[in-house]
Amino acid sequence: MSTPASQPVGLICGGGALPFAAADALIARGVQPVLMALNGFADAQRVAHYRHHWVAIGQFGRNVSLLRNEGCREVVFIGSLVRPSLKDVRFDLKTLFVLPKIIAAFRGGDDHLLTHIARIFEDEGFVMRGLHEIVPEFLLPQGHLTNIAPDESACADIAKGLAALASMAPHDIGQAVVVIDRNIVAVEGIEGTDAMLARVANLRKEGRLRSQTGRGVLVKAPKTQQDLRFDMPSLGPRTIEHVAQAGLVGLAAIAGHTLLVESQTTIALADRARLFFEGVDAVALSSTNPS
Amino acid sequence: MSTPASQPVGLICGGGALPFAAADALIARGVQPVLMALNGFADAQRVAHYRHHWVAIGQFGRNVSLLRNEGCREVVFIGSLVRPSLKDVRFDLKTLFVLPKIIAAFRGGDDHLLTHIARIFEDEGFVMRGLHEIVPEFLLPQGHLTNIAPDESACADIAKGLAALASMAPHDIGQAVVVIDRNIVAVEGIEGTDAMLARVANLRKEGRLRSQTGRGVLVKAPKTQQDLRFDMPSLGPRTIEHVAQAGLVGLAAIAGHTLLVESQTTIALADRARLFFEGVDAVALSSTNPS
Numbered sequence: 001m002s003t004p005a006s007q008p009v010g011l012i013c014g015g016g017a018l019p020f021a022a023a024d025a026l027i028a029r030g031v032q033p034v035l036m037a038l039n040g041f042a043d044a045q046r047v048a049h050y051r052h053h054w055v056a057i058g059q060f061g062r063n064v065s066l067l068r069n070e071g072c073r074e075v076v077f078i079g080s081l082v083r084p085s086l087k088d089v090r091f092d093l094k095t096l097f098v099l100p101k102i103i104a105a106f107r108g109g110d111d112h113l114l115t116h117i118a119r120i121f122e123d124e125g126f127v128m129r130g131l132h133e134i135v136p137e138f139l140l141p142q143g144h145l146t147n148i149a150p151d152e153s154a155c156a157d158i159a160k161g162l163a164a165l166a167s168m169a170p171h172d173i174g175q176a177v178v179v180i181d182r183n184i185v186a187v188e189g190i191e192g193t194d195a196m197l198a199r200v201a202n203l204r205k206e207g208r209l210r211s212q213t214g215r216g217v218l219v220k221a222p223k224t225q226q227d228l229r230f231d232m233p234s235l236g237p238r239t240i241e242h243v244a245q246a247g248l249v250g251l252a253a254i255a256g257h258t259l260l261v262e263s264q265t266t267i268a269l270a271d272r273a274r275l276f277f278e279g280v281d282a283v284a285l286s287s288t289n290p291s
Numbered sequence: 292m293s294t295p296a297s298q299p300v301g302l303i304c305g306g307g308a309l310p311f312a313a314a315d316a317l318i319a320r321g322v323q324p325v326l327m328a329l330n331g332f333a334d335a336q337r338v339a340h341y342r343h344h345w346v347a348i349g350q351f352g353r354n355v356s357l358l359r360n361e362g363c364r365e366v367v368f369i370g371s372l373v374r375p376s377l378k379d380v381r382f383d384l385k386t387l388f389v390l391p392k393i394i395a396a397f398r399g400g401d402d403h404l405l406t407h408i409a410r411i412f413e414d415e416g417f418v419m420r421g422l423h424e425i426v427p428e429f430l431l432p433q434g435h436l437t438n439i440a441p442d443e444s445a446c447a448d449i450a451k452g453l454a455a456l457a458s459m460a461p462h463d464i465g466q467a468v469v470v471i472d473r474n475i476v477a478v479e480g481i482e483g484t485d486a487m488l489a490r491v492a493n494l495r496k497e498g499r500l501r502s503q504t505g506r507g508v509l510v511k512a513p514k515t516q517q518d519l520r521f522d523m524p525s526l527g528p529r530t531i532e533h534v535a536q537a538g539l540v541g542l543a544a545i546a547g548h549t550l551l552v553e554s555q556t557t558i559a560l561a562d563r564a565r566l567f568f569e570g571v572d573a574v575a576l577s578s579t580n581p582s
Binding site: 160163164168170171173178183185186187190191199203208 | 451454455458459461462463464465468469474475476477478479480481482490494499500
């Protein structure tokens with residue numbers, strides 16, 4: 001959190017608009033971002049507007065010396081390489097970051113790959129930050145974000161979802177569930193939130209979901225042992241589209257522990273789709289009685 | 292369980308081979324089955340070999356009087372209308388069993404619809420049985436069912452799956468998970484086990500699953516509050532095909548609490564696919580430490 005204005009921050013940039021949103025936010029605060037743009041992922045046109053270097057995934061040495069030359073001590077992984085489909089990334093990174101210690105880390109399971117990669121950066125003297133640390137304004141705020149607030153039934157669905165996620169968290173199971181009329185209809189595995197919502201939309205099309213559209217919620221929460229620096233739950237415009245297509249009435253996520261990408265667009269989309277969007281107090285998750 | 296040989300048993304028959312397997316098993320034991328064959332579901336050619344009546348879904352009155360005339364006191368719902376895709380059934384039944392008390396029951400959520408329908412039969416003096424009560428030989432036995440037994444890694448995956456299912460059970464969440472190298476990759480929602488396994492096969496095709504094929508297990512267990520008479524986890528040849536297609540190394544389910552449909556075919560298929568198939572002691576589930 002201590003980001004002296006004199007020290008530039010290194011952003012290792014994947015695809016999407018998020019790196020530029022983060023860079024703009026840093027600049028607005030008087031912090032110089034240095035984009036390490038990943039070949040094949042980062043948007044070249046937009047990268048050109050910022051102080052940047054092009055690097056390939058796996059060019060660990062080049063990354064390190066460029067970041068050092070730029071005087072960056074704090075470094076962030078950012079962009080669609082790591083978010084929202086973290087698993088894809090890990091696959092790509094694995095093939096190129098072939099350092100023996102990463103390979104060894106892999107053997108133990110693949111849940112904490114970026115944590116291991118981060119450790120290698122840290123061994124070189126860098127401080128790895130989460131996006132939420134350098135741009136806290138990207139965090140989901142608490143309360144009703146939309147014109148519509150959840151009604152009593154939706155609140156009960158949210159509570160049911162939070163309770164279920166709380167009991168699953170120790171097992172490192174998915175970050176999200178869909179709850180309709182107190183029934184847990186879908187649980188997120190490694191497929192991701194959007195794929196889970198698409199599944200619900202399909203079940204509805206096939207007549208497997210008897211409830212009317214306009215019922216049920218998406219509930220999202222971080223897993224207990226999640227390293228929020230690299231795998232924070234994130235929501236954005238696409239989530240809203242999927243929630244609407246799944247025929248749900250709204251969504252809820254943990255305030256302060258969820259990245260809200262393109263917050264204005266996202267909330268406007270939710271309002272237009274007549275969905276509610278709720279930032280839930282983190283205490284609600286930890287105080288949830290798992291039965 | 293008390294099935295006096297003198298009293299015939301009513302089988303309300305949906306599709307698939309299961310009703311006939313059950314009828315044969317009853318006959319072998321000297322019990323007369325009476326098939327109430329559901330129009331559009333039961334296999335007419337095979338029905339013809341048994342004492343039977345054709346009924347339409349929703350002909351509750353006709354069902355009751357026929358069963359009474361036949362002297363059946365014990366009645367079982369059986370066949371692919373209710374299993375394996377229970378949700379489909381409920382949908383169909385809902386449209387036709389329009390009795391107000393069922394409609395009322397529906398309002399409270401749809402998890403126990405068959406329990407409510409059963410109650411209506413019970414109000415008429417019938418005793419509703421589960422398939423496991425009238426043909427206990429259809430229950431999954433305990434131990435190694437296949438030539439291959441789970442290795443240490445697979446046993447750890449089974450334990451992880453059982454622990455996760457145990458913590459989810461109070462929330463009435465899916466009956467199954469896929470665990471690969473201690474990671475829970477997929478959780479069953481209302482889509483059913485086969486659809487979940489198809490999802491895992493897809494994730495593998497898309498490169499989202501980095502583990503080699505021939506790793507990981509399907510773990511299946513009944514939910515805590517499940518009425519085993521109407522919604523017992525069931526496994527059969529199709530499950531094995533899906534497990535193989537998902538690139539897993541085997542499957543485990545709770546002995547005595549899982550229906551094993553066409554057991555010889557199923558086990559032979561598993562052997563041919565070089566999968567293990569494990570009947571787990573129910574104690575393993577209840578003694579599982581959910582963290």
